[in-house]
Amino acid sequence: MGFPGTWMTESESVVYRVVPKCACSTIGQIMYYSDHGEFFDGDIHDAQGGMHKWAMEDSQPLISANVKGHQSFAFTCVRNPYTRILSSFFDKICGIQRNGKRYRGNLVPLLIQKYGIEVGDPETGFEFDQIKSFRRFLLFARDTIKFRRPMDPDIHWSAQSGHISTFIVNGGRYDKIFWTEAFNDGMQQVLDGIETPHKVDLAKIPRFNESEGHGPKRAHPVEDYFDDLSKHLVYEIYKKDFVLFKYDFENPGNKMPVGEIDLDEVHAKLGA
Structure with a gap:
């Protein structure tokens, strides 16, 4: 490996x-x-x-x-985990990539067909229901991670x-x-x-955000994207991330950690 x-x-x-x-x-x-x-x-x-x-x-x-x-x-x-999955959605699913194409070729058409996701279009200023589409994307992300379908999870x-x-x-x-x-x-x-x-x-040092500027801007506060079901899905997928890296699962609006990372705990739990 x-x-x-x-x-x-x-x-x-x-x-x-x-x-x-x-x-x-x-x-x-x-x-x-x-x-x-x-x-x-x-x-x-x-x-x-x-x-x-x-x-x-x-x-x-x-x-x-x-x-x-x-x-x-x-x-x-x-x-x-809340802001990371949101960023993945806006960058990889809604955004146009550096090569001028959609991410992973047929991925977005598959999401539109199977999950009813909308991603907007740069020509029309990316107008679409961001919250509805993101929550559907979350179902897809859960399916890839928990069941490895309709494809393996993306990095x-x-x-x-x-x-x-x-x-x-x-x-x-x-x-x-x-x-x-x-x-x-x-x-x-x-x-x-x-x-x-x-x-x-x-x-x-400048910030090198290679994904910035080629997709829609987030139109709402982070917490608006996560209703009770969405929070449940996020916890199902990222429970270890919340626990080990000390993030606040209860409040998606709080992006800051709520404790110190314990390196010994991380090595013990992820090295098994």
């Missing part, structure tokens, strides 16, 4: 387990900058050099040796604990897991724990 979704700087200063929809573009660019003194020109997910990634075959033995020997500081970043809405656990199960250990909602604090603690060829001044 190895360490899918794991990135490492070429200097091996730090190892990062990517969790989709959790500031991964910004984190990847910070790692790239810390080695090279400049940002990657383009989406960091497209970079085929300048950084080690598990998806690149030549990087695998280096990442594997580093992680199993815990030679570098290892970290990841998490996000409130952008599968549980964060699932992504994070592969690193632990295969012999890795995290030194830090921080929240997207307190990004600067968490990322600064990572930078304080490592030596990098180029110093990173977080205050001057």
Whole structure:
């Protein structure tokens, strides 16, 4: 199995387990900058050099040796499950992707046909009933995660604990897991724990949100999208994420965590 979704700087200063929809573009660019003194020109997910990634075959033995020997500081970043699934919907389902097409080709037509979802159209300013469509998408996301139908779950809405656990199960250990909602604090603690060829001044780092601007804007407060049934579905899918990363299940309007992440608890529960 190895360490899918794991990135490492070429200097091996730090190892990062990517969790989709959790500031991964910004984190990847910070790692790239810390080695090279400049940002990657383009989406960091497209970079085929300048950084080690598990998806690149030549990087695998280096990442594997580093992680199993815990030679570098290892970290990841998490996000409130309510805002993460909402972001996935607006970006991946409603948005037009970087290549000018819909995400995953036939996925959106399938959702329109099987779940009655509307996604709007850039020509008409993405006018559609966002709340109704999102709740139907939530049913689809639950079906993919719980029953693996009508397709396997997508990395952008599968549980964060699932992504994070592969690193632990295969012999890795995290030194830090921080929240997207307190990004600067968490990322600064990572930078304080490592030596990098180029110093990173977080205050001057732009946010690299590669998904922004190609889909509809969220028209309502977060809590309006989640009625009682929606909350039940979200908890069914993301129970471990709420528990381990200390998010508030009761109140979708509160995106901030309500406790501290216990790294020992995370390793115990996700490493079994």
